Amino acid sequence: MEALRAGQRFVLAGHVKPDGDCIGAQAALAGTLAALGKQVWIYNPDPPEPQFDYLTREFRFRTFDGGALPEHDWTVLLDISELSRCGPLEPVLRAANSRKMVIDHHVHVGPPWWDEAFVDVDCAASGLLVRRIARALGVELDRASALGVFTSLVTDTGWFKYSNTDAETLATAAELLELGLEPARIYGSIYQRQSAELPLALARGLSRLRYHAERRLAVIDLPRAAPGESELVDSDLLLDILRSVEAVEVVLFLREAQAGTCKLSARSKTDYDVQRLAGRFGGGGHRKAAGATIQGSLSEVRERVVAAALEGFSTPAASGGRA
Numbered sequence: 001m002e003a004l005r006a007g008q009r010f011v012l013a014g015h016v017k018p019d020g021d022c023i024g025a026q027a028a029l030a031g032t033l034a035a036l037g038k039q040v041w042i043y044n045p046d047p048p049e050p051q052f053d054y055l056t057r058e059f060r061f062r063t064f065d066g067g068a069l070p071e072h073d074w075t076v077l078l079d080i081s082e083l084s085r086c087g088p089l090e091p092v093l094r095a096a097n098s099r100k101m102v103i104d105h106h107v108h109v110g111p112p113w114w115d116e117a118f119v120d121v122d123c124a125a126s127g128l129l130v131r132r133i134a135r136a137l138g139v140e141l142d143r144a145s146a147l148g149v150f151t152s153l154v155t156d157t158g159w160f161k162y163s164n165t166d167a168e169t170l171a172t173a174a175e176l177l178e179l180g181l182e183p184a185r186i187y188g189s190i191y192q193r194q195s196a197e198l199p200l201a202l203a204r205g206l207s208r209l210r211y212h213a214e215r216r217l218a219v220i221d222l223p224r225a226a227p228g229e230s231e232l233v234d235s236d237l238l239l240d241i242l243r244s245v246e247a248v249e250v251v252l253f254l255r256e257a258q259a260g261t262c263k264l265s266a267r268s269k270t271d272y273d274v275q276r277l278a279g280r281f282g283g284g285g286h287r288k289a290a291g292a293t294i295q296g297s298l299s300e301v302r303e304r305v306v307a308a309a310l311e312g313f314s315t316p317a318a319s320g321g322r323a
């Protein structure tokens with residue numbers, strides 16, 4: 001905490017394709033540090049998705065496209081604990097003579113490398129860690145920072161559906177509403193402004209569904225969109241539909257991101273640990289939600305990942321759609 005009080009210039013860095021928790025946590029920390037009179041720059045390797053425009057109107061999110069970073073005392077990584085997931089920011093952050101802080105709720109593999117950390121794998125969202133930090137610093141959240149924390153909470157808990165939703169999550173959400181946030185408007189901004197092609201992209205994805213292990217495992221492998229077809233970038237809708245099947249315990253969504261590179265999203269409804277599965281392919285995440293970026297053709301990667309996933313089913317099927 002002393003580091004945040006003593007430092008003057010902070011670069012807040014996030015991961016490739018920053019998600020709602022990552023940019024929400026950055027927004028909330030930027031607001032908190034600004035309230036303490038600090039200089040803050042938010043940098044990501046990719047811009048926030050357009051559905052988060054209500055946040056990008058409040059805070060400046062810079063996309064790092066080479067060049068130099070401003071002189072800073074502290075680099076703060078949010079929602080990641082490895083510089084290797086910062087894309088083109090990695091070498092520049094490594095070379096910077098700033099000290100490094102990590103604010104994250106993912107399982108970290110390997111020895112700690114940072115100067116300072118706020119890591120709690122049981123915390124629902126990185127934005128919720130920032131809420132704790134703001135409170136410890138004695139900073140009252142303003143409306144814009146509150147929007148950041150709320151965005152973190154709702155995107156990482158699947159709008160309070162997932163097992164990481166706990167009393168602190170809901171109590172914090174209630175406090176944020178007291179600050180004037182309107183949940184239905186935020187829901188509409190994030191989830192109800194998709195393109196007209198989205199249902200067709202979903203249908204294309206669903207047509208690739210295959211079950212394994214007596215339907216305990218559901219797998220979709222999606223090749224790159226053909227010309228004229230839209231990419232299915234946000235996979236949460238698809239993952240939700242697959243998880244709705246009673247027999248399904250684990251869901252794997254494999255997407256060909258570029259020729260020879262596939263992106264895995266894995267979700268679990270039971271004790272099955274998808275973080276371990278993703279870890280076998282160089283990825284990570286949480287027990288119930290994890291991902292990895294895997295080199296190889298879609299069919300080859302599919303075969304390897306399904307084989308590895310099936311090895312994890314050593315226990316009998318969970319009875320009756322246990323959560």
Ligand code: 5GP
Pocket residue numbers: 106264265266282283284285286289290291292293
């Ligand atoms: P998603 O499937 O929504 O992309 O990611 C689910 C979770 O897995 C997130 O918490 C995310 O941080 C983690 N994750 C996704 N992709 C990767 C990856 O390539 N490497 C690592 N280490 N974690 C990932």
Ligand code: MN
Pocket residue numbers: 021022079105125126156
């Ligand atoms: Mn997160």
